[in-house]
Amino acid sequence: MSILILADHDNGQLAAATLNTVTAATEIGGDIHVLVAGDASGEVAKAAAAIAGVSKVLTADAGTLSHGIAENIAPLIQSMAAGYSHLMAPATTTGKNIMPRVAALLDVMQVSDIIKVESADTFQRPIYAGNAIATVTSNESVKVVTVRSTAFEAAAAQGGSASIEAVDGGADSGLSSYVKSELSSSERPELTSAPIVISGGRGMQDGSNFAMLEKVADKLGAAVGASRAAVDAGFVPNDYQVGQTGKVVAPDLYVAVGISGAIQHLAGMKDSKVIVAINKDEEAPIFQVADFGLVADLFEAVPELEIKLD
Amino acid sequence: MKVLVPVKRVIDYNVKVRVKADNSGVELANVKMAMNPFDEIAVEEALRLKEAGGADEVVAVSIGPTQNQETIRTALAMGADRGIHIEAPHEVEPLAVAKLLKEVVAREEPGLVFVGKQAIDDDCNQTGQMLAAILGWAQGTFVSGIEIRGDTAAVVREVDGGLEHLEVKMPAVVTVDLRLNEPRYASLPNIMKAKKKPLDSMSAGDLGVDIAPRLTITRVEEPPAREAGIKVSDVGELVDKLKNEAKVI
Ligand SMILES: Cc1cc2nc3c(=O)[nH]c(=O)nc-3n(C[C@H](O)[C@H](O)[C@H](O)COP(=O)(O)OP(=O)(O)OC[C@H]3O[C@@H](n4cnc5c(N)ncnc54)[C@H](O)[C@@H]3O)c2cc1C
Ligand SMILES: Nc1ncnc2c1ncn2[C@@H]1O[C@H](COP(=O)(O)O)[C@@H](O)[C@H]1O
Numbered sequence: 001m002s003i004l005i006l007a008d009h010d011n012g013q014l015a016a017a018t019l020n021t022v023t024a025a026t027e028i029g030g031d032i033h034v035l036v037a038g039d040a041s042g043e044v045a046k047a048a049a050a051i052a053g054v055s056k057v058l059t060a061d062a063g064t065l066s067h068g069i070a071e072n073i074a075p076l077i078q079s080m081a082a083g084y085s086h087l088m089a090p091a092t093t094t095g096k097n098i099m100p101r102v103a104a105l106l107d108v109m110q111v112s113d114i115i116k117v118e119s120a121d122t123f124q125r126p127i128y129a130g131n132a133i134a135t136v137t138s139n140e141s142v143k144v145v146t147v148r149s150t151a152f153e154a155a156a157a158q159g160g161s162a163s164i165e166a167v168d169g170g171a172d173s174g175l176s177s178y179v180k181s182e183l184s185s186s187e188r189p190e191l192t193s194a195p196i197v198i199s200g201g202r203g204m205q206d207g208s209n210f211a212m213l214e215k216v217a218d219k220l221g222a223a224v225g226a227s228r229a230a231v232d233a234g235f236v237p238n239d240y241q242v243g244q245t246g247k248v249v250a251p252d253l254y255v256a257v258g259i260s261g262a263i264q265h266l267a268g269m270k271d272s273k274v275i276v277a278i279n280k281d282e283e284a285p286i287f288q289v290a291d292f293g294l295v296a297d298l299f300e301a302v303p304e305l306e307i308k309l310d
Numbered sequence: 311m312k313v314l315v316p317v318k319r320v321i322d323y324n325v326k327v328r329v330k331a332d333n334s335g336v337e338l339a340n341v342k343m344a345m346n347p348f349d350e351i352a353v354e355e356a357l358r359l360k361e362a363g364g365a366d367e368v369v370a371v372s373i374g375p376t377q378n379q380e381t382i383r384t385a386l387a388m389g390a391d392r393g394i395h396i397e398a399p400h401e402v403e404p405l406a407v408a409k410l411l412k413e414v415v416a417r418e419e420p421g422l423v424f425v426g427k428q429a430i431d432d433d434c435n436q437t438g439q440m441l442a443a444i445l446g447w448a449q450g451t452f453v454s455g456i457e458i459r460g461d462t463a464a465v466v467r468e469v470d471g472g473l474e475h476l477e478v479k480m481p482a483v484v485t486v487d488l489r490l491n492e493p494r495y496a497s498l499p500n501i502m503k504a505k506k507k508p509l510d511s512m513s514a515g516d517l518g519v520d521i522a523p524r525l526t527i528t529r530v531e532e533p534p535a536r537e538a539g540i541k542v543s544d545v546g547e548l549v550d551k552l553k554n555e556a557k558v559i
Contacts, residue, residue, distance in 0.1 A: 010471075015470075067474075069476075070439065070442075070449055070451075071442075071448060071449065074443060092470050093451075093452060093467075093468070093469040093470045094469075094470070096435050096439075096451070096452075097439065097449075097451045097452070098439075099439075100404070100435070100436035100437075100438075100439035100440050100443070101439045101440070101442065101443040101449065102443075103405070103436070103440065103443075104405060104408060104439070104440035104441075104443035104444050105443050105444075107405075108405070108524065109403050109404070109405045109523075109524035109525050110404075110405075110434075110436055111525065112433070112434050112435060112436060113433065113435075122528070125433075126433065126533070127336075127431065127432055127433055127530070128321070128327045128336060128430070128431055128433070129430065129433065130533055131326065131327045131336075131532075131533065132327060132329050132336050132530050132531065132532065132533070133530070133531050133532070133533050134527050134529070134530050135527065135528045135529040135530075135531075136525050136526070136527055136528070137525065137526045137528055138524070138525050139524070139526070140524055173448075174479070175447065175448035175478065175479050175482075176448045176449070176450070176476050176477065176478045176479070177476065177477045178474070178475075178476060179464070179475035179476060179477055180474075180475045181469075181471070181472065181473065181474050181475070182472050182473040182474075182475075183471040183472040183473075184471065184472045192470075196558070196559070220559060228488065231489070232488070232489060237472055237473075238454065238468045238472070238473065238489060239468070239469070239470060239471060239472050244430065244433070245427070245428060245487075245488060247470070252558045253552065253556070253558040253559065263323075263326065264323070270533075270536065273558070274552070274556045274558050275536075275539070276548065276552070282541075287539075287541070289536050289539075290539045291536075291537075291539035291540070291556065292539055292540060292541075292542050292548055292551050292552070292556075293539060293540070293541045293542065294541070294542050294544070294545065294548050295541060296544075296545075301545055304545040305545050305548070305549065308545055308546060308549045309549065309559070
């Protein structure tokens with residue numbers, strides 16, 4: 001059995017979620033190969049080759065592969081699929097964009113967002129915003145699988161010594177072209193892999209009030225997240241959204257501030273180890289999942305928290 | 311140009327789903343059903359495009375049991391012109407949905423297909439990408455902004471790092487995200503009018519598509535419950551608990 005993993009990266013850096021996908025692949029068993037499809041992404045290939053458990057890195061380097069264009073990358077993976085039992089990717093926006101296209105080109109059903117490997121063909125995955133967990137068996141000739149990174153430990157980033165081999169990048173489909181990105185830049189840790197996350201909701205009232213959360217985050221080395229309501233209201237950018245349709249996080253500590261705890265929000269954070277809720281409404285559903293609940297006005301509690309962290 | 315909008319009937323997003331006692335699935339009997347919220351956004355975007363003169367017909371299509379006609383009527387009440395119901399006796403997987411939609415596309419020849427990014431029941435996030443693949447079309451996924459410029463669509467995508475702008479060649483499949491628009495409510499007169507709008511019905515077999523499932527769901531269970539927590543009386547106690555009891559800071 002061999003498994004091909006599509007690396008998530010931005011040509012310069014390998015995304016951490018790739019490491020968790022390697023762990024899921026290790027649990028399935030077999031030779032693990034990583035495909036780095038990109039443009040001048042040599043550093044990423046080196047990083048992939050160093051991951052413990054990876055035996056081969058395949059690099060496809062071409063201008064047409066520079067921005068994760070699904071119409072160009074999916075046929076490339078399709079052309080490489082023969083001989084692999086599993087094609088995997090992290091369930092990041094890149095993996096979610098590309099892998100279903102690969103699956104359909106191969107005429108197989110994908111298993112999305114797995115949280116557990118039971119055997120080489122049987123997986124667990126959340127459905128209904130995580131309110132139910134389905135055990136799914138795939139009898140497809142090749143299993144196309146995306147992996148929820150928070151459900152698997154990260155593989156060691158060092159210790160491997162995979163060979164690196166170049167493959168042809170394929171042609172431009174001519175269907176889509178990249179224009180530009182507007183990426184949020186932050187000195188703080190990345191939301192989905194941060195050990196501590198502090199999120200604000202509609203109760204924050206205004207984007208400028210997120211500065212209060214940022215101060216706490218800086219003291220804790222935490223990432224800042226948000227509910228959909230806070231993103232919709234324009235308090236913070238879309239990439240802060242935690243939930244069923246945003247990012248899934250499972251840090252050691254999750255602090256929900258002014259968030260009511262709708263099912264769709266819980267779907268993205270209820271596997272956190274410790275959950276704290278600060279909300280002025282003692283009936284708020286967030287308290288049902290909180291290990292430590294503080295019924296208080298956030299505009300008093302958050303600044304006090306910041307001071308008491310010294 | 312025609313816009314095709316696939317709309318799925320799902321458990322209403324406000325309902326707390328319950329797993330069946332025999333672990334075969336979730337309880338669907340006597341549960342409030344509604345149009346998948348992302349599909350409402352897709353219908354809305356198609357209607358706005360039509361109202362702005364960029365499209366001349368909006369066709370809603372749903373795959374599933376007879377009750378899915380209600381979901382199509384909802385789309386018609388919002389303003390869609392016509393509906394197509396593809397009768398299927400069981401839950402149809404995204405790959406088969408994509409194949410059925412491909413047949414509908416072959417008949418209707420739309421310039422755009424607006425698909426929801428994700429169905430909130432199966433949480434698959436696959437159908438739009440699969441449809442684009444088997445049509446050989448461009449795909450713009452997780453889209454929060456669209457502008458039609460001649461034969462290309464300029465789309466803004468919500469990605470993990472922020473936003474990404476792409477130009478996709480039309481015809482194209484676009485999967486819509488939450489922030490694309492706020493869908494309208496259907497007014498009572500429009501609900502009445504929708505009853506008279508054309509709604510074609512056919513079976514999956516009529517379209518020559520094999521819809522047999524490829525995946526087997528062997529068990530559905532409740533997620534592990536979290537242990538009940540406590541309320542702390544003030545910030546001081548909270549910090550103390552986090553430091554000394556939970557040891558997370
Ligand atoms: C298809 C779909 C997908 C969705 N996906 C997501 C998702 O991925 N993520 C997500 O988060 N949501 C998602 N939602 C939205 C979700 O249903 C809720 O609407 C949303 O999570 C509510 O956000 P909120 O808790 O910030 O706001 P609200 O529900 O309005 O809660 C605000 C809370 O702040 C508290 N508060 C107000 N002022 C103060 C104060 N001064 N001090 C302390 N507390 C205060 C209030 O008591 C209240 O509990 C989705 C919805 C749909 C339909
Ligand atoms: N049975 C169906 N009928 C109509 N549209 C569907 C159906 N299943 C999926 N779709 C469309 O595909 C989108 C994504 O679904 P999924 O890939 O299951 O998450 C939905 O938002 C709908 O637009």
